[in-house]
Amino acid sequence: MISKKCKYALKALIYLAKNQERPTPIFSSEIAEQERIPKKFLETILRELRNAQLLHSSRGKTGGYKLNKAADEILLTDLIRIIDGPIAMLPCVSLNYYAPCAECDESSCTIKSVFEKVRDETLAIFGSTSIKSLL
């Protein structure tokens, strides 16, 4: 299951993509209202997306957020990894968040390969799905 936070992030990105043509940046308060996301929680999410270069932000009275890339260059793999972390179902088969499985001898592990398959199929799908395709 993806987290609620990740769904919020996805909604926010879609909202920003839909409104990409606006001349001024978009307030987090507007997104929060329109998408019914707790305002303060959304702020921390948007900041994470900005730190990961998916968004551009500006401060002050006329500040706000914009996409930092074209909507078809933001992929679900990016989003999920930023917000939820690993996409793989075992730490030892994660490409971006590898960690050895606790007390598991990796060389004699018989279950790795099936989880690698799932990872590959999942990455293929999320990696070819952009925000633009979700509008």
Next chain:
Amino acid sequence: MISKKCKYALKALIYLAKNQERPTPIFSSEIAEQERIPKKFLETILRELRNAQLLHSSRGKTGGYKLNKAADEILLTDLIRIIDGPIAMLPCVSLNYYAPCAECDESSCTIKSVFEKVRDETLAIFGSTSIKSLL
């Protein structure tokens, strides 16, 4: 990520499958020791697997556990669903644990289909992987 509990369950099933030819049932204490799983926690796991008909148990001094099916008839989909619940990454695309997404209009939802694809690919893999194939 699959839970630690699910990994424990998988280890226990593999252990039972490896020792399937023994004439007497196998104690949870033996599995706990061999696989380094907390004993009491393992008991609750084995009970869940038994309630779901994957295991047969007997009580009393010579009690213990056995597989209730051939090892090639126990699939990863079975195990994961019993222990961790839904395999899908969104409640609204789960086949066995369907629930509507909170505050999401399912008829106008644009993200469902990509998660359905991931679900289908994942099910195809886990659904064709038996405990026997993991020995």
Next chain:
DNA sequence: AATTATTCCTATAAAGTTTATAGGAATTAA
């Protein structure tokens, strides 16, 4: 300069889930 409304940051509270343990009841063989 003062005001106002925003992003940004850190800390923490609140709620929920996962992991693990405790204590004993029911069962069965010896």
Next chain:
DNA sequence: TTAATTCCTATAAACTTTATAGGAATAATT
């Protein structure tokens, strides 16, 4: 009767997720 098991319920402990609080930094407007 004893001993060793499964079985059951309750709960504690640890961790994660979700959400909030309070204010600092920033920038346009008055």
